[in-house]
Structures are given as structure tokens and as C-alpha cells.
Amino acid sequence: MESQTRQQTVIITNPEGLHMRLAMAFATLAASYQSEVSVALGPKQANGKSLLDLITLAAMPGSELKVMATGKDADEALAALVDLVGKWSEKVSGAKQP
Amino acid sequence: MRMTDFVVREAIIPELSATTKEGVIREMVESLRAAGCFKGTDPEEIVRQVLKRESLGSTGIGRSVAIPHAKHGSVDRLVGTVALSKAGVAFDSLDGEPVHVFVLLNSPQDRPGDHLRALENVSRSLREDGFVRALRQQTTREGIWKLLEEADHSPT
Numbered sequence: 001m002e003s004q005t006r007q008q009t010v011i012i013t014n015p016e017g018l019h020m021r022l023a024m025a026f027a028t029l030a031a032s033y034q035s036e037v038s039v040a041l042g043p044k045q046a047n048g049k050s051l052l053d054l055i056t057l058a059a060m061p062g063s064e065l066k067v068m069a070t071g072k073d074a075d076e077a078l079a080a081l082v083d084l085v086g087k088w089s090e091k092v093s094g095a096k097q098p
Numbered sequence: 099m100r101m102t103d104f105v106v107r108e109a110i111i112p113e114l115s116a117t118t119k120e121g122v123i124r125e126m127v128e129s130l131r132a133a134g135c136f137k138g139t140d141p142e143e144i145v146r147q148v149l150k151r152e153s154l155g156s157t158g159i160g161r162s163v164a165i166p167h168a169k170h171g172s173v174d175r176l177v178g179t180v181a182l183s184k185a186g187v188a189f190d191s192l193d194g195e196p197v198h199v200f201v202l203l204n205s206p207q208d209r210p211g212d213h214l215r216a217l218e219n220v221s222r223s224l225r226e227d228g229f230v231r232a233l234r235q236q237t238t239r240e241g242i243w244k245l246l247e248e249a250d251h252s253p254t
Contacts, residue, residue: 016210020165020217021155024192051159051192052225058218060211 006078007068013089018059020051022088027051029084035071037081048081099215100250101223102243104176104203108133110239111181114200119189123148123166126181126202133179135204139172144204158191162234163224167203169213176212178203178220180242182234198234199224223249 012018018026030037030048037048041063046053048067059065065085069077109129116122124145131141147168151157158164167178179202186196201220205213223229229249236242 017214019210019214020157020167024155024159050225052221055217055221056225058214060214 003071004074005068005070006074007066008078008082009064009066010082010085012059012061012063012065012085015061017061017063018054018057018065020055022085023054024051025084025088026081027054029080030077033069033071033073033077033080035069035074035077037077038068038070040066040068099176099212099219101178101216101219101246102250104178104216105201105243105246106130106133106135106177106179107239107243109135109179110242111179112236112238112242114181114183114187116183117185117187119152119187120145120149122181122183122187122189122200123152123202126166126179126200127204129181130177130179130202130204135177136173139170144168144170144173148202148204152190156190156192158189158197159224160191160193160195161224161227161230162186162195162198163201163230164189164191164197164199165201165203165217165220165224167205167213167217169205169207171207173204173206176203176205176209176216178216180233180246182236182242199230219250 039046039048041057116125127144151168157166181200189197
């Protein structure tokens with residue numbers, strides 16, 4: 001399969017923003033894919049596989065993050081990461097547990 | 099929210115006595131209490147909250163660093179401290195290695211922005227291997243504080 005780039009904007013809706021637990025879950029999940037993953041908040045860029053990089057975004061509730069995956073499994077990586085962020089929002093609302 | 103804005107200098111611990119995860123957290127919370135923090139709050143409750151957060155997932159993020167933290171309703175401003183362990187403490191870290199550098203953060207319940215900004219500044223410094231190496235070499239409170247000041251003022 002050819003390398004491809006996919007991106008999607010997600011909104012951090014949980015009231016704690018991109019806190020350490022979410023950042024850790026995101027980085028761990030991103031690392032399980034071959035694709036490079038980056039996350040942008042405005043002009044700030046972070047390596048999506050690095051917990052510390054993600055925390056330095058200091059993404060507040062309501063932040064729009066642009067998630068980009070580049071590689072052979074970019075589709076799967078992006079879908080999984082977007083799903084993860086969505087599940088964390090549901091977790092805070094009490095609807096579901098990830 | 100620079101590190102020198104919230105780290106309580108008098109509570110910095112250049113060499114921890116504790117050798118366990120719970121012991122480290124207790125020692126750091128006690129150090130903050132002795133420095134005048136947590137007035138009107140049972141420090142045991144702070145310890146419980148930090149340990150509860152640890153039970154959800156270790157804050158041992160690897161590379162010999164841990165950032166234990168908690169939010170508490172009766173804490174009126176974000177406070178923290180730094181502690182070092184030469185021997186290292188098992189902390190269920192991501193990389194399975196012992197932790198030598200601890201940064202404890204305690205935040206008010208309702209200010210996620212302050213908490214995120216503090217984490218941002220701590221992380222920005224801790225992701226630099228040189229900073230972590232320099233921290234681990236310190237043996238005095240003054241030496242650690244000086245490094246935090248330098249990190250706060252260095253361009254990123």
C-alpha cells in the first residue's frame with residue numbers, strides 16, 4: 001500500500017482539556033501505528049507519539065486540534081485516534097467508558 | 099505559569115528519603131505542608147487524591163521522570179515541588195525504569211487552564227535530556243531552583 005496522508009480536526013470537549021491521561025492514551029495508540037502522527041493547535045505542532053510533546057500543546061477545553069497521519073496505515077491510525085478523542089469526551093459525560 | 103511561579107522553593111527536596119511510590123508522594127506533600135501550603139486542608143486528603151490519580155495510570159512518563167498530580171477543591175492556587183532520588187524509585191513508569199526526578203503538582207479543582215499551563219511548562223523542560231541530566235546532578239535546593247529559573251527564561 002502506498003504511503004498516504006490523512007488529516008482531521010477534532011475538538012477537545014472534555015472539561016480538563018488535553019490532560020495527561022488523554023495525552024498518554026493518544027500517544028500510546030499513535031505509537032502502535034507505523035504512520036507518523038502530528039497534532040497541531042494553531043501554530044503549535046506536536047509529535048503525536050510523544051506524551052511530552054502533546055502536553056506542551058496545553059490544549060484547553062474547546063480546542064480544535066488538527067490530527068495528521070502520514071504512512072501506509074494512515075487511514076486506520078487517524079480513525080482510531082479520532083475515535084479515542086471522542087470516547088474520552090463521552091467518558092467525561094458519563095455516557096461510555098473507553 | 100512558569101515553573102518558578104508555582105514551585106514552592108522551600109519545599110524542594112534535593113534527596114528523597116522515601117523508597118516507594120506512596121512514600122515519595124507523602125514526603126513531597128509533607129514538604130509542601132511544612133512550607134505553609136494546604137492550610138485548612140488535611141494533607142492526608144491531598145496524598146489520597148494524588149494516589150487515586152496514580153491508580154488511574156502512572157505519571158511515570160519514562161526517562162527517569164514522574165509528574166504526580168491532583169486537583170483538590172480546597173486548594174486555592176496551584177502549587178508544586180521538585181524532588182530527586184539518586185537511587186531511583188519504582189513508579190510503574192512507561193519504560194519500566196525507576197524514577198529519579200519528581201515534579202508534584204497540586205491544582206484547584208476549577209482551573210484546568212492553570213493546570214494545563216503548568217504541565218506545559220514542566221513538560222517543555224523535562225523533554226530536554228540536558229535539563230533532566232542537569233537536574234539529576236543537583237544536590238541542593240538552590241541548585242535545583244537555579245535550574246528552574248534558567249529553564250523559565252530560556253527561549254523555546
